[in-house]
Amino acid sequence: MVENGHKNGSADMNTMWETHSPLAEQVKTNGIQKVFDEKRARGEQALKPRQSKTITCMDGRTEKKAKVAAAESGLYLLVESKVNIRTLDAEHPGDALRNFPAIRKFVSDLQDAGIKNTESHKSCGAGDLYAQFFNEQKTWGTMTGDEAAKLWAQKLAIMLGGDYRGHKSVEPGFHPERAAYYSFADAFDPGSAPDVFLPGYVISRNRFKDGNVSHAAKEMALAATISFGGHGYGARFTKENPFFFIVIAKTQEEAAVGRRELEPIVAQFGGRVQLQVLIA
Ligand SMILES: [Zn+2]
Numbered sequence: 240m241v242e243n244g245h246k247n248g249s250a251d252m253n254t255m256w257e258t259h260s261p262l263a264e265q266v267k268t269n270g271i272q273k274v275f276d277e278k279r280a281r282g283e284q285a286l287k288p289r290q291s292k293t294i295t296c297m298d299g300r301t302e303k304k305a306k307v308a309a310a311e312s313g314l315y316l317l318v319e320s321k322v323n324i325r326t327l328d329a330e331h332p333g334d335a336l337r338n339f340p341a342i343r344k345f346v347s348d349l350q351d352a353g354i355k356n357t358e359s360h361k362s363c364g365a366g367d368l369y370a371q372f373f374n375e376q377k378t379w380g381t382m383t384g385d386e387a388a389k390l391w392a393q394k395l396a397i398m399l400g401g402d403y404r405g406h407k408s409v410e411p412g413f414h415p416e417r418a419a420y421y422s423f424a425d426a427f428d429p430g431s432a433p434d435v436f437l438p439g440y441v442i443s444r445n446r447f448k449d450g451n452v453s454h455a456a457k458e459m460a461l462a463a464t465i466s467f468g469g470h471g472y473g474a475r476f477t478k479e480n481p482f483f484f485i486v487i488a489k490t491q492e493e494a495a496v497g498r499r500e501l502e503p504i505v506a507q508f509g510g511r512v513q514l515q516v517l518i519a
Contacts, residue, residue, distance in 0.1 A: 255415050256472060259437055263417050263480065266437065271485055271517045275435055282435040286487075286519050288425050293356040293404065294349060294395070296388075297440040297458060299416035300409035301360050303428035308441040310458045311365035312357055313345050314391040318372045319454070323379055324387060329394035341451055346398050348448050355401025359392035360409050361385060364465040414471035416440050418483035419462035421455070421501060423493040424519070437483065444497065456500045459484055463504075463512055481513040488518050 265274050275282040291305040294312045301308075309315075317324060320339045328335040336343040359366070366388030373382045389406050396403040418439035420427055427443075429436035440462040447455040463482055465471055476482045484505060486497030494516045505514045 251411055252413055252472070255411065256475060259415075259417055260480075262434065262437055263483075266418075266483060266515065267481065267513065271483075271515045275517055275519060278432075278435050281432050282519070283432075285428050285430075285432040285436055286424050286426075287428070287431075291426065292354055292401065293358060294354050294446075295358055296360055296363055296365065297419075297442050297462060298360060298363060298365075298409065299414065299429075299438045299440050300411070301358075301407065303426070303430060303441055305426040305428065307349070307352070307354055307426070307443045307446050308422075309443060309446065309455075310461055311359065311363050311369070311388050312392055312395055313342070313349075314363075314369050314388065315365045315458060315461060316342050316345055316451075316454060317391065318369055319457075321372075323376070324369070324373070324390050324394065325379070325382070327394055329397035332398045341454065344449065344451055345447070346395070348446060348451075349399060352446065354446075355396075355399045356404055357392040357396040357399070357401065358404040358407055359388040360407040361388075362409060362412070362470075363388040364414070364470065365461065366391075368461070414466050416462065416466050416471065416482075418485050419459050420485050420487050421459055421497050422487040423489055423497065424487050427487050439483070439485070444500075452500070456504050459501060460504045460507065463508055467508075467511070476511045478510040481511055482508075484512055484514045486514075486516040488516060491518065494518050 294307045295301045296311045297308045367384035369387040370382045370384040393403045416439045417437040420439050420441045421444050423445050442458045444455045488494035505512045
């Protein structure tokens with residue numbers, strides 16, 4: 240991996256883009272399946288069984304190591320459900336979430352999976368998105384993205400009966416992701432196999448069940464939107480140099496489900512997102 244400066248400098252961005260472009264070209268031309276099959280022993284390092292009880296953000300810069308991942312650990316769900324995070328009573332989630340079935344379901348599915356601990360991180364795109372939503376509500380006051388990310392992770396830890404593990408720094412100071420992984424694996428850590436997997440967001444698709452499944456695909460759209468914006472590589476993503484949506488599946492069935500769920504999202508990005516499937 241490249242050493243990065245702390246600034247959102249274009250020199251760092253250029254260097255990192257060029258570092259990962261040969262692998263991006265291989266993925267585009269040969270497909271992720273072939274890239275993986277040719278380096279299978281290393282690729283499998285990214286697919287260890289989940290041992291962590293922690294949920295983290297989908298952000299490509301947070302440490303994934305066997306964790307579950309979603310947009311700021313589910314914070315993006317609160318935008319859709321229009322929840323005021325400040326008034327959410329985490330000590331009494333049954334009452335607090337009565338009117339928000341999507342969030343109640345997400346939390347109870349995490350509990351069923353044994354997830355207890357949470358963490359948040361600085362400069363979170365999902366945190367910023369929530370703060371933007373919050374600040375648009377006329378009577379709620381104001382909030383920053385950092386505050387939103389922290390507050391949700393703290394409250395989620397209380398609801399899960401676990402620990403909040405802190406507000407982490409991330410590097411580099413821009414979004415270096417070239418892909419978003421839609422993972423059916425127990426745990427997926429692209430950073431463990433950097434010569435097989437491009438830096439990317441990770442959405443633990445199998446942690447979204449029933450009515451929340453469509454939300455997992457929306458998180459993929461959010462990932463692409465962040466990377467196509469001012470904090471990511473933006474206009475460098477083109478039809479020739481696409482951002483990748485990669486389904487990480489264990490079976491043919493999962494691969495087909497992932498493809499079906501993502502195709503309508505891919506269509507929104509005018510050829511700048513390429514959908515691929517890996518059966519690992
Ligand atoms: Zn984040």
